[in-house]
Amino acid sequence: MYRRWLWPxxxxxxxxxxxxxxxxxxYAVVAVAFGTVDPILSRPVPIWNPLQWNVGxxxxxxxxxxPGGTFFGVAIRTLEYVGxxxxxxxxxGYPVAYYIARHAGRLKGALLILIVxxxxxxxxMRMLAWVNLLSPDGYVNRFLTFSHVLxxxxxxxxxxxxxxxxxxxxxxxxxxxxxxxxxxxxxDRSHLEAARDLGASPWSAFRHVTLPLSKTxxxxxxxxxxxxxxxxxxxxxxxxxxxxxxxxxxQIDLYFHQGPQPTIGAAITVLxxxxxxxxxxxxxxTIHRASREVGAAGAV
Amino acid sequence: MTVIADERRAAGxxxxxxxxxxxxxxxxxxxxxxxxxxxYVLWSIVPVLIAVQFSFNATRSRTVWQGFSTRWYWGxxxxxxxxxxxxxxxxxxxxxxxxxxxxxxxxxxxxxALGLARWQGWGSRPSNFLMLxxxxxxxIVMGVSLLLxxxxxxxxxxxxxxAQILGHVTFSISYVVVIVRGxxxxxxxxYEEAAADLGASPMVALTRxxxxxxxxxxxxxxxxxxxxxxxxxxxxxxxxxxxxxxxVPIRIYSATRAAPLPSVNAIAxxxxxxxxxxxxxxxxxxxxxTRGERRASAAEDFGGFTI
Numbered sequence: 064m065y066r067r068w069l070w071p072x073x074x075x076x077x078x079x080x081x082x083x084x085x086x087x088x089x090y091a092v093v094a095v096a097f098g099t100v101d102p103i104l105s106r107p108v109p110i111w112n113p114l115q116w117n118v119g120x121x122x123x124x125x126x127x128x129x130p131g132g133t134f135f136g137v138a139i140r141t142l143e144y145v146g147x148x149x150x151x152x153x154x155x156g157y158p159v160a161y162y163i164a165r166h167a168g169r170l171k172g173a174l175l176i177l178i179v180x181x182x183x184x185x186x187x188m189r190m191l192a193w194v195n196l197l198s199p200d201g202y203v204n205r206f207l208t209f210s211h212v213l214x215x216x217x218x219x220x221x222x223x224x225x226x227x228x229x230x231x232x233x234x235x236x237x238x239x240x241x242x243x244x245x246x247x248x249x250x251d252r253s254h255l256e257a258a259r260d261l262g263a264s265p266w267s268a269f270r271h272v273t274l275p276l277s278k279t280x281x282x283x284x285x286x287x288x289x290x291x292x293x294x295x296x297x298x299x300x301x302x303x304x305x306x307x308x309x310x311x312x313x314q315i316d317l318y319f320h321q322g323p324q325p326t327i328g329a330a331i332t333v334l335x336x337x338x339x340x341x342x343x344x345x346x347x348x349t350i351h352r353a354s355r356e357v358g359a360a361g362a363v
Numbered sequence: 364m365t366v367i368a369d370e371r372r373a374a375g376x377x378x379x380x381x382x383x384x385x386x387x388x389x390x391x392x393x394x395x396x397x398x399x400x401x402x403y404v405l406w407s408i409v410p411v412l413i414a415v416q417f418s419f420n421a422t423r424s425r426t427v428w429q430g431f432s433t434r435w436y437w438g439x440x441x442x443x444x445x446x447x448x449x450x451x452x453x454x455x456x457x458x459x460x461x462x463x464x465x466x467x468x469x470x471x472x473x474x475x476a477l478g479l480a481r482w483q484g485w486g487s488r489p490s491n492f493l494m495l496x497x498x499x500x501x502x503i504v505m506g507v508s509l510l511l512x513x514x515x516x517x518x519x520x521x522x523x524x525x526a527q528i529l530g531h532v533t534f535s536i537s538y539v540v541v542i543v544r545g546x547x548x549x550x551x552x553x554y555e556e557a558a559a560d561l562g563a564s565p566m567v568a569l570t571r572x573x574x575x576x577x578x579x580x581x582x583x584x585x586x587x588x589x590x591x592x593x594x595x596x597x598x599x600x601x602x603x604x605x606x607x608x609x610x611v612p613i614r615i616y617s618a619t620r621a622a623p624l625p626s627v628n629a630i631a632x633x634x635x636x637x638x639x640x641x642x643x644x645x646x647x648x649x650x651x652x653t654r655g656e657r658r659a660s661a662a663e664d665f666g667g668f669t670i
Contacts, residue, residue, distance in 0.1 A: 067484075069565055069566075070477070070478045070481040070482035071478060071482050071484065071486065071487075072478070073474040073475070073477045073478030073481075073482075074474070074475050074477075074478025074479055074482055074487075074490055075478070076471050076474060076475070077471045077472065077474060077475030077478070077494070077536055077540070078475065078490050078493065080471060080532070080533065080536060081493055081494065081496075081497070081533070081536065082493075084509070084512070084529055084530075084532075084533045085493075085496065085497055085505070085508070085533055086493070087512060087516075088505075088508035088509050088511065088512035089504070089508045091508060091511045091512045091515060091516060092504075092507055092508050092511055095511055095515070107515070109511075109515055155403060158396055158399050158400070159399065159400045159403045161396065162393065162396035162397065162399070162400045163400065166393055166396060166397075167400075174400065174404070177404045177407075177408065178404070178407075180407075180408065181407050181408070181411075183590060183594075183638050183639055183642045184411055184594075184635050184638070184639075185593070185594040185596075185611075185612055185615075185631065185634060185635060185638065186594065186596065186612075187594075187596050187612040187615040187616055187631070188411065188414065188615065188631040188632075188634070188635055189410070189411060190619065191414055191615055191619055191623075191627065191628065191631055192410035192411045192413060192414035193410055194619045194623075195410075195413065195414050195417060195425050195426060195628070196410055196413065198425070198426050200424075200426045200427060201426045202413065202426070233406075233407070233410075236407070237407070286499075287499075290499055290500075290501050291501050291502065293501060294501025294502060294503035294504060295501075295503075296503060297596060297597070297616060300616075300620065301616065301619050301620065304620060312501075312503050315503055315507060316503070319507065319510065319601075325511075328507065329507065329511065332503070332504055332507045335501075335503075335504065336500075336504050339501065339504075343499060
């Protein structure tokens with residue numbers, strides 16, 4: 064009896080904690096999103112019983128998210144910013160991870176530490192650094208006017224999409240490089256030698272061997288940075304602050320911190336979580352399929 | 364590709380062509396990648412170093428360098444980190460949350476890791492799955508959830524320091540589990556089995572054999588929890604009740620949007636040093652405790668756990 068309950072007993076406090084402070088709170092968001100609003104105090108009234116749920120708020124948010132609705136622009140902008148940032152992160156991150164995994168030699172350890180370092184510097188500190196650099200008389204403007212690229216300083220922090228995307232890339236790229244490095248570092252070099260022995264050019268060896276074998280790293284890293292980027296609100300707030308660059312996270316922040324209707328905020332949160340769950344499920348399915356393909360190839 | 368390059372080279376030795384030829388790398392060393400990687404490393408670190416530099420600026424500017432001083436740390440009687448009560452409170456609040464987080468999350472996480480690694484009955488798979496969720500949930504979703512639960516259901520807690528501590532522990536537990544479980548896998552079960560063969564009960568095997576072997580992971584995970592708690596912004600902000608419960612990241616956030624002084628850079632620098640010291644401590648502890656076992660891979664193990 065005692066042996067049987069020893070290990071579940073160890074897990075119990077942690078599981079209980081996660082149920083009470085992770086699962087139940089998320090259910091509270093769902094209950095508020097499907098709840099009603101007190102007509103006098105205009106406070107949200109959660110409905111805990113799924114059978115009595117009021118879908119009105121979710122339907123309203125969906126309407127606003129549809130073309131022509133007030134959230135449509137924000138939703139498209141969020142997809143654009145996240146998509147652009149992800150593409151840039153991959154374009155910058157892949158060569159870096161590739162070099163460190165394949166060619167860094169003696170410098171591998173040192174480079175790895177330099178790559179990991181930004182992860183341990185507060186995100187806010189790194190954003191603050193760019194706010195300093197990009198301010199009207201900051202180093203960036205002074206360099207650009209000094210070298211006559213710009214005739215006068217540009218207001219980088221006044222609501223420019225390019226600044227927000229730069230900040231997102233800068234903020235999240237270290238989280239992408241590590242899994243990319245891990246997957247590239249695991250590739251057995253004999254596969255590449257075999258490809259080269261069979262007459263593949265360096266480029267086609269890369270395209271047909273390295274790239275497919277690093278697919279799990281690419282996907283894993285992409286998911287790792289896309290999920291938080293979709294929920295980001297502080298980055299656009301810090302480096303732009305303008306409504307013209309606000310993302311879906313900013314809408315949630317607005318409805319909870321400044322707006323009168325947390326219920327709409329909760330409804331957006333539920334829809335965002337549902338969207339990200341679909342994304343996550345797609346990722347798991349791809350990984351599952353990839354591992355099965357590798358298994359099949361191994362069997363042949 | 365080569366034809367084009369050759370034609371270009373034949374067209375004359377302008378600087379651009381020479382650079383292209385050099386990058387194209389006739390001797391097998393990927394020069395383009397070397398340059399690219401080092402450029403990336405500089406890009407990722409230099410802005411932060413410049414921010415640190417301006418925390419030592421002698422004037423109120425964070426963009427024009429006018430000489431070295433420590434006035435923003437303690438010299439200035441009003442606005443320095445040491446004298447400005449809002450900054451000092453933020454520092455104290457951050458350290459308070461991080462310490463409480465370490466004290467609560469580390470034991471819960473270690474127990475959970477042990478339980479999940481050894482428990483195989485009904486309920487172990489969903490529990491494993493549940494443990495992973497906080498790692499992939501965007502912080503804003505967690506922030507909204509916790510805010511609603513503390514303002515709608517657990518109203519006796521409300522927002523403020525207690526809520527912030529509970530929130531930090533919630534996202535920290537999974538990190539502890541990932542680090543400790545990694546160590547459990549690399550230890551294997553043979554030591555416990557040997558202890559059992561020699562007549563030790565599971566509890567004795569645990570306290571006399573397994574726990575000493577787990578020490579590096581426990582210390583490392585405590586250091587990691589301390590660091591992520593100090594750097595956390597979203598959960599602290601959503602559960603803050605304003606004023607006295609603002610942490611350093613919240614101060615940085617509101618200061619960058621108002622009129623900031625170099626004292627913000629100074630407090631950010633202080634926190635950065637605290638985080639880096641804590642992580643370095645965790646890493647060194649890991650190295651010292653695991654000396655002699657697969658030495659080369661210790662660094663990679665530790666690095667891998669922090670993903």
